[in-house]
Amino acid sequence: MLARRRVSHGELSLGGKIVVYGLLLLGLLLFAFPLFWMIITSLKDLGDVHKLPMTWIPNPIRWSNYAKVFHDAPLERYIVNTVAYTAVTMVAVALSSSLVAFGFARLRARGSKYLFLLVLATMMIPPQVTMIPQYLLFNKFNWVDSYLPLVIPAFGGSAFIIFLLRQFYLGFSRELDEAVKIDGGGFFTIYARIILPLSIPSLATAAILEFMYRWNDLIGPLIYLSDGSKYPLSLGLSNFTAAYAATPWNLLMAASIVAVAPPLLLFFFAQKYFIQGIVITGSKG
Amino acid sequence: MNSAPAAAEPQIRRAAKKKRNPELAREERAFWLFISPWALGFLLFTGGPIIASLFLSFTDYNVIDAPNIIGLKNFVDLFHDKLFYKSISVTFYYAVLSVPFTIISSLLLAVLLNNKIKGQALFRTLYYTPSIISGVAVSFLWMWLLNPDFGVVNSLLSQWFGIKGPGWFTKPNTVIPSMVLMQLTSIGGTMVIFLASLQTLPSDLYEAASIDGASRVKKFFRITVPLISPVILFNAIIGIISSFQVFTQAYVITKGGPDWNSYFYVLYLFNTAFAQFRMGYASAQAWILFIIIFALTLLSLWVSRRLIYYEYDSKR
Numbered sequence: 001m002l003a004r005r006r007v008s009h010g011e012l013s014l015g016g017k018i019v020v021y022g023l024l025l026l027g028l029l030l031f032a033f034p035l036f037w038m039i040i041t042s043l044k045d046l047g048d049v050h051k052l053p054m055t056w057i058p059n060p061i062r063w064s065n066y067a068k069v070f071h072d073a074p075l076e077r078y079i080v081n082t083v084a085y086t087a088v089t090m091v092a093v094a095l096s097s098s099l100v101a102f103g104f105a106r107l108r109a110r111g112s113k114y115l116f117l118l119v120l121a122t123m124m125i126p127p128q129v130t131m132i133p134q135y136l137l138f139n140k141f142n143w144v145d146s147y148l149p150l151v152i153p154a155f156g157g158s159a160f161i162i163f164l165l166r167q168f169y170l171g172f173s174r175e176l177d178e179a180v181k182i183d184g185g186g187f188f189t190i191y192a193r194i195i196l197p198l199s200i201p202s203l204a205t206a207a208i209l210e211f212m213y214r215w216n217d218l219i220g221p222l223i224y225l226s227d228g229s230k231y232p233l234s235l236g237l238s239n240f241t242a243a244y245a246a247t248p249w250n251l252l253m254a255a256s257i258v259a260v261a262p263p264l265l266l267f268f269f270a271q272k273y274f275i276q277g278i279v280i281t282g283s284k285g
Numbered sequence: 286m287n288s289a290p291a292a293a294e295p296q297i298r299r300a301a302k303k304k305r306n307p308e309l310a311r312e313e314r315a316f317w318l319f320i321s322p323w324a325l326g327f328l329l330f331t332g333g334p335i336i337a338s339l340f341l342s343f344t345d346y347n348v349i350d351a352p353n354i355i356g357l358k359n360f361v362d363l364f365h366d367k368l369f370y371k372s373i374s375v376t377f378y379y380a381v382l383s384v385p386f387t388i389i390s391s392l393l394l395a396v397l398l399n400n401k402i403k404g405q406a407l408f409r410t411l412y413y414t415p416s417i418i419s420g421v422a423v424s425f426l427w428m429w430l431l432n433p434d435f436g437v438v439n440s441l442l443s444q445w446f447g448i449k450g451p452g453w454f455t456k457p458n459t460v461i462p463s464m465v466l467m468q469l470t471s472i473g474g475t476m477v478i479f480l481a482s483l484q485t486l487p488s489d490l491y492e493a494a495s496i497d498g499a500s501r502v503k504k505f506f507r508i509t510v511p512l513i514s515p516v517i518l519f520n521a522i523i524g525i526i527s528s529f530q531v532f533t534q535a536y537v538i539t540k541g542g543p544d545w546n547s548y549f550y551v552l553y554l555f556n557t558a559f560a561q562f563r564m565g566y567a568s569a570q571a572w573i574l575f576i577i578i579f580a581l582t583l584l585s586l587w588v589s590r591r592l593i594y595y596e597y598d599s600k601r
Contacts, residue, residue, distance in 0.1 A: 030469075031411070031412055100322055103317075110313065119327075126574055126575055129338050129571045130331055134334050188315075212419075252429070253426070253429065
């Protein structure tokens with residue numbers, strides 16, 4: 001019965017298969033084209049870039065464009081800044097959120113229900129509302145033109161990730177808790193020995209959501225950082241053309257590839273967590 | 286003798302309460318310790334700033350001089366501000382084009398990818414991959430693809446079809462459609478959400494429809510669309526909210542031009558706050574943004590009660 005069902009629902013006729021493959025391959029050409037063209041342009045000579053009618057194959061192939069972008073702009077500095085910044089915020093958000101989620105999921109306290117509603121309510125507030133007072137606060141702390149205003153709030157966790165992890169922790173069995181208690185362990189032992197190891201996969205998903213946000217964020221660095229040597233890739237790249245009279249498209253595409261390569265590499269190695277992140281985000285509603 | 290146990294009972298209960306209390310108190314202390322990162326973060330970076338922002342919106346604060354309370358003047362000024370209306374209409378225009386465009390294209394793609402064919406997993410990965418690249422790099426990429434003079438799109442239009450391509454980001458009436466078009470390769474996330482929901486649909490309905498001789502197109506409109514309508518609504522709400530958060534594309538590609546025609550709401554807010562340092566006025570703009578997003582969310586939920594088919598969802 002089950003087997004028959006499957007056959008009758010999903011199977012396509014030969015004609016249907018050809019149509020589906022045809023459409024998928026055609027669509028793929030369209031989807032892959034921007035990235036393909038980015039690479040082609042990054043290997044062209046500047047004269048080649050402005051040649052009309054346009055050419056498909058770079059002639060000559062200018063691998064030196066990549067050396068040139070590192071020479072023209074301190075890309076390696078931007079990379080170090082971005083990697084350090086995203087790494088710290090990823091870990092901070094994932095760990096803080098999991099501590100808070102554990103508190104809400106496992107520990108009884110008066111008013112915890114209302115506090116949790118408050119956590120959910122903060123998700124409704126657009127970041128633009130808190131952006132201005134935050135800037136004034138950090139300005140008072142003398143933190144402007146440093147990474148502190150971007151990094152420190154991450155230690156408060158993220159409301160959305162707290163919400164996700166709490167749901168997850170509510171589903172865990174409490175049987176092991178008793179064993180820890182008999183051994184004389186406290187709540188932190190339960191968290192560190194039982195909950196944390198079990199939640200590594202969901203923490204990885206949370207960390208990747210945070211990574212993608214931080215890697216691409218422009219407005220935060222734009223507000224707080226003015227010293228060029230402190231720029232992350234997003235801000236550095238947005239200022240890349242400032243040093244040239246006319247936009248050198250081949251170099252700009254080479255620099256852009258440098259900026260998108262790390263997320264792409266991460267995606268190929270941690271695909272599962274990316275997809276999980278989206279599905280979780282989508283099933284919230 | 287008879288009354289003794291009755292009298293003893295409250296005592297026992299009190300004793301039991303006393304005995305439980307230290308443990309409960311310990312648990313409560315642990316609770317506050319565990320949630321302290323959020324609690325501190327909330328007070329300093331969310332709750333405090335919300336109150337401060339509300340206060341600032343009634344002042345003329347400009348960072349240099351002490352703030353003066355000016356009542357509702359910022360809000361009154363906003364309603365006479367031509368750029369405010371322009372930025373709202375630009376943002377709405379973008380939302381009206383981009384939300385249906387993104388939803389329809391990602392749903393069609395999800396339906397195609399839901400067919401049981403060889404290489405399904407590979408296709409899904411390949412279609413998702415372009416949405417990994419975003420932010421500044423993807424803005425520059427589309428700026429180059431749609432460059433009016435040397436961009437590949439206009440070159441191919443003239444070489445293959447003999448058409449003179451449009452000015453894309455450089456012309457007032459094509460700038461917003463161009464920004465919508467650049468969303469095409471980043472529909473991967475929405476597509477994955479649709480795929481996940483398509484996979485939960487019951488096959489018996491499709492079988493019954495097949496027996497009745499319904500075509501694929503009919504099954505799509507009569508079964509698939511109604512069943513996943515809650516997911517469509519969810520993606521529409523997210524799409525509307527993110528339209529009101531557009532910043533990077535506008536800042537990098539057009540700076541709001543040509544002639545304010547891509548002056549998105551958040552770009553205007555950003556310039557008011559961090560180029561002109563009119564913090565009071567910008568705070569008022571932020572609260573209007575909050576009200577718009579809140580109202581749109583409520584509106585979509587209200588619409589959903591009337592139009593959306595939830596029966597399948599509640600059975601789950």
